[in-house]
Amino acid sequence: MSDETRLTELRQKFGRQPAAPDETTGAEPTPREAQPRFRGLESGHRACQGCGEALAARLVMECAGPDVMVANATGCLEVFTTAWPESAWRVPWAHSLFENAAAVASGMEAAMKARGRNTKVLAFGGDGGTYDIGFQALSGMLERYHNVLYVCYDNEAYMNTGIQRSSSTPHAATTTTSPAGRERMGKRHLKKDLLSIIAAHHIPYAASASVAFPQDLQRKVRYAMGIDGPTFLVVHSPCPLGWRHESRLTINVARRAVECGLFPLVELERGSLTNVMPIRDQRPVTDYLQLQGRFAHLFGDDPRAQQKRDHLQALADYNVQVYGLTGAGPDPADTGGAAAVGRSGVAAGRR
Amino acid sequence: MSQRINLQGNHACALGAIRAGCRFFAGYPITPSSEVAESMARELPKVGGTFIQMEDEIASMAAVIGASMGGMKSMTATSGPGFSLKQENLGYACGAEIPCVIVNVMRGGPSTGMPTRPSQGDIMQARWGTHGDHPIIVLAPASAAEAFSETSRAVELSEQLRVPVVVLLDEAIGHLVETVDLDAIPETPEVWRKWAEGPKQDYEPYAVTDDMVPPMSRPGDGYRTHTTGLTHAPNGFPTQNPAIAEAALTRTTTKLDLHRERYESWRVRQCDDADLLIVAIGISARAAQAAVDDLRADGVKAGLFRPVTLWPFPEEALREVVASSGAKTVLVPEMNQGQLVLEVERVLKGSAGTVGLGRIDGEAITPDQIAGKAREILG
Numbered sequence: 262m263s264d265e266t267r268l269t270e271l272r273q274k275f276g277r278q279p280a281a282p283d284e285t286t287g288a289e290p291t292p293r294e295a296q297p298r299f300r301g302l303e304s305g306h307r308a309c310q311g312c313g314e315a316l317a318a319r320l321v322m323e324c325a326g327p328d329v330m331v332a333n334a335t336g337c338l339e340v341f342t343t344a345w346p347e348s349a350w351r352v353p354w355a356h357s358l359f360e361n362a363a364a365v366a367s368g369m370e371a372a373m374k375a376r377g378r379n380t381k382v383l384a385f386g387g388d389g390g391t392y393d394i395g396f397q398a399l400s401g402m403l404e405r406y407h408n409v410l411y412v413c414y415d416n417e418a419y420m421n422t423g424i425q426r427s428s429s430t431p432h433a434a435t436t437t438t439s440p441a442g443r444e445r446m447g448k449r450h451l452k453k454d455l456l457s458i459i460a461a462h463h464i465p466y467a468a469s470a471s472v473a474f475p476q477d478l479q480r481k482v483r484y485a486m487g488i489d490g491p492t493f494l495v496v497h498s499p500c501p502l503g504w505r506h507e508s509r510l511t512i513n514v515a516r517r518a519v520e521c522g523l524f525p526l527v528e529l530e531r532g533s534l535t536n537v538m539p540i541r542d543q544r545p546v547t548d549y550l551q552l553q554g555r556f557a558h559l560f561g562d563d564p565r566a567q568q569k570r571d572h573l574q575a576l577a578d579y580n581v582q583v584y585g586l587t588g589a590g591p592d593p594a595d596t597g598g599a600a601a602v603g604r605s606g607v608a609a610g611r612r
Numbered sequence: 613m614s615q616r617i618n619l620q621g622n623h624a625c626a627l628g629a630i631r632a633g634c635r636f637f638a639g640y641p642i643t644p645s646s647e648v649a650e651s652m653a654r655e656l657p658k659v660g661g662t663f664i665q666m667e668d669e670i671a672s673m674a675a676v677i678g679a680s681m682g683g684m685k686s687m688t689a690t691s692g693p694g695f696s697l698k699q700e701n702l703g704y705a706c707g708a709e710i711p712c713v714i715v716n717v718m719r720g721g722p723s724t725g726m727p728t729r730p731s732q733g734d735i736m737q738a739r740w741g742t743h744g745d746h747p748i749i750v751l752a753p754a755s756a757a758e759a760f761s762e763t764s765r766a767v768e769l770s771e772q773l774r775v776p777v778v779v780l781l782d783e784a785i786g787h788l789v790e791t792v793d794l795d796a797i798p799e800t801p802e803v804w805r806k807w808a809e810g811p812k813q814d815y816e817p818y819a820v821t822d823d824m825v826p827p828m829s830r831p832g833d834g835y836r837t838h839t840t841g842l843t844h845a846p847n848g849f850p851t852q853n854p855a856i857a858e859a860a861l862t863r864t865t866t867k868l869d870l871h872r873e874r875y876e877s878w879r880v881r882q883c884d885d886a887d888l889l890i891v892a893i894g895i896s897a898r899a900a901q902a903a904v905d906d907l908r909a910d911g912v913k914a915g916l917f918r919p920v921t922l923w924p925f926p927e928e929a930l931r932e933v934v935a936s937s938g939a940k941t942v943l944v945p946e947m948n949q950g951q952l953v954l955e956v957e958r959v960l961k962g963s964a965g966t967v968g969l970g971r972i973d974g975e976a977i978t979p980d981q982i983a984g985k986a987r988e989i990l991g
Contacts, residue, residue, distance in 0.1 A: 335724055358723065358724065359724075393667040393668060394667060394668035396667065419641040422641035422642060422646050425641040425665060428667065437646075437650045437653065438641070438649055438653040438665045439653070439665075440653060440654060444657045
């Protein structure tokens with residue numbers, strides 16, 4: 262069966278057809294209407310209220326699918342999407358282990374290639390499975406140049422096992438294994454700058470995205486899907502349980518992380534910075550921190566609290582400076598990010 | 613003031629290790645053992661110890677080995693899949709004779725399996741998980757209090773014998789909250805490994821001594837040493853000389869035979885006149901205890917033999933109990949498809965009939981199940 266026939270079959274299977282020109286007026290369908298209906302991640306899964314990861318996965322799948330197969334690392338995503346006897350996935354999907362999503366995806370991709378198929382392989386992991394235990398497999402996959410899009414849903418701790426710190430946990434956040442107290446003000450180390458390490462593999466495309474900017478996120482997925490080679494996306498995905506914020510605030514929290522500079526949205530091609538989401542009015546980091554219980558100890562009487570807040574502000578300012586985030590352009594908050602990005606890049610080459 | 617506290621099995625492991633002088637923990641989150649790491653993250657800083665969360669289980673085990681070589685009592689905790697990742701490093705620790713403690717809280721397997729469900733599927737992995745012939749001690753607590761005392765004992769044994777010691781809990785014991793009287797657990801004098809002493813030029817890191825446990829050199833004490841995962845001669849350097857290699861391997865694999873009395877531990881309950889003997893560990897032994905009471909109330913002479921030291925298996929003790937009680941049948945309830953029963957069969961060599969009873973559905977084995985099986989056997 263040719264890829265074209267199979268795609269048609271998939272489109273039929275997933276319901277709404279790409280719209281044809283209107284029978285009476287002859288008007289062409291809008292680009293949106295021309296999209297086949299594919300929800301990516303079906304509703305009814307068991308994610309917590311306000312789960313950023315569930316939203317991010319749906320946004321990614323919506324524009325990556327349906328002609329994909331997924332290797333999913335151990336984590337919340339795997340657990341909540343596949344509660345017996347139901348699956349939220351409508352694509353070939355396999356959960357394997359914690360440390361090996363990138364390696365399993367490498368094998369899947371090699372097999373598809375050997376069979377002459379163009380189906381894109383996606384690998385999904387959380388920050389634990391990407392920054393920490395799966396890091397070696399990911400590096401190998403990138404270096405061997407597998408045609409895989411790896412998406413890391415970054416909620417900045419091991420949430421599935423009960424909120425332990427990871428190398429993605431931000432400085433000063435409290436977790437069960439970096440508890441804030443007399444000895445320490447939460448995690449004492451810095452959040453690992455994974456994207457720079459990924460970029461150092463000189464892969465065609467690596468980017469950061471946020472659930473607060475869905476258009477931007479989806480544009481990045483589409484761009485990555487069009488590339489024949491390894492691509493990487495890290496999506497900032499708040500976890501109301503682990504970050505201890507109200508579940509209705511997920512998008513607000515994620516948006517403020519971008520607007521204060523702590524989670525810069527950037528794109529790198531072959532190791533070079535090609536684009537960033539500009540920030541028109543940089544928020545103070547405290548706007549972001551104060552929404553979350555994991556930073557509550559930074560707002561108490563402890564004299565170290567001010568130091569930690571200053572440190573986090575300095576980290577945000579560093580991001581703003583090094584990525585040139587204060588460039589001109591429409592504020593992403595006005596447009597959901599869709600209008601704020603152009604491939605020429607406001608900061609291209611600045612790094 | 614009596615220290616009666618409600619303690620979870622996993623927390624008890626952490627506190628027990630600290631009481632025995634463990635001051636270094638490297639771990640990685642995995643259900644159902646994460647509470648051991650969380651406890652250590654809270655408690656170790658209070659006593660000047662070090663907690664490190666590593667990037668995976670391989671690194672956790674390696675860091676524990678490094679810390680032990682650096683002169684600290686060290687421990688890690690994990691569950692089935694993580695225990696598998698640790699196995700290569702564990703083999704290194706066995707071969708290079710590095711004292712360390714590994715807590716493995718068993719969950720349903722294989723692979724990710726049933727992470728929140730109890731199992732006893734790692735009985736064989738605990739003994740034979742790593743490669744090659746190797747010495748190892750495995751302790752199997754059956755209560756929160758025992759999780760405390762046995763983890764303490766694990767730290768001591770690993771120090772005394774320069775051998776990795778595994779504390780094997782099942783999820784049910786790991787998460788069981790029981791009132792524990794810490795005062796009732798005897799304080800023992802702190803035990804350290806034998807450190808190198810005497811003339812520096814004579815020191816050999818793997819010297820053959822009477823007790824087969826060579827003294828370790830403490831970094832900074834000035835003893836020249838050589839540590840390697842390659843098969844090594846008494847001077848520590850790698851060798852493929854057949855005679856030396858055989859002697860070196862024989863010493864490490866047989867050193868435990870010399871010290872059986874130090875580590876062997878088991879409990880018996882109503883075994884004197886038992887017609888039917890039950891052999892079980894962990895939560896299965898708790899259920900078996902209730903089954904024994906139930907059967908006795910019915911006039912069935914049942915008894916329980918519970919290995920606390922699971923490996924090396926207390927074989928002489930079991931043979932004696934079977935011989936002295938005259939039990940005709942031995943029932944082995946366990947939460948797997950039959951691992952402990954194989955060892956019991958090997959030990960008894962047909963001197964009593966051996967019947968296995970497995971449960972692998974993610975639920976804890978129940979007293980009714982065991983008593984029912986016993987009645988079925990006895991007709």
